[in-house]
Amino acid sequence: MTSPDIDIVGVILDFLNTNWNIENCPKPIIKRVEEVKRINVKSSAGYILLYESSGLHISRGDVQWDSRDWAGSVSADIRTVNGVDHVNQIYTELDRLLLTLRRDVTGTGWHKLEGTDRMNLTNKAVGLWRYVVEIKLVARKKLIGD
Numbered sequence: 762m763t764s765p766d767i768d769i770v771g772v773i774l775d776f777l778n779t780n781w782n783i784e785n786c787p788k789p790i791i792k793r794v795e796e797v798k799r800i801n802v803k804s805s806a807g808y809i810l811l812y813e814s815s816g817l818h819i820s821r822g823d824v825q826w827d828s829r830d831w832a833g834s835v836s837a838d839i840r841t842v843n844g845v846d847h848v849n850q851i852y853t854e855l856d857r858l859l860l861t862l863r864r865d866v867t868g869t870g871w872h873k874l875e876g877t878d879r880m881n882l883t884n885k886a887v888g889l890w891r892y893v894v895e896i897k898l899v900a901r902k903k904l905i906g907d
Contacts, residue, residue: 811835836896841890
């Protein structure tokens with residue numbers, strides 16, 4: 762099996778831009794990291810920079826070994842200078858969206874999307890609050906009865 766030509770960063774980018782609820786949190790600037798040369802971290806909205814941290818690869822499917830999964834990871838780098846409350850607001854809305862997708866992935870072409878890890882990379886000395894969230898995408902490919 763060869764890796765499908767899927768833009769996994771684009772999947773997350775489109776989903777976040779389409780479904781962000783501004784009543785929960787003002788929408789940050791959401792971009793691919795390669796589209797941004799320099800960012801103005803003093804922007805009141807904050808940023809979510811997306812990049813592929815693990816390309817699509819084959820992994821073992823369910824325990825009966827009758828399927829294989831296409832899996833890949835995207836990192837969401839949340840940055841703001843507006844304090845810990847603002848970075849937590851952005852993270853909470855991102856987490857809410859990922860939980861929504863984890864429950865209902867119909868129409869996305871994916872069987873599972875979930876936030877798997879969060880790293881706190883805050884630098885209080887320069888006043889930059891930053892979390893990096895790993896988002897895992899999984900698509901199942903049945904080997905038996907295709």
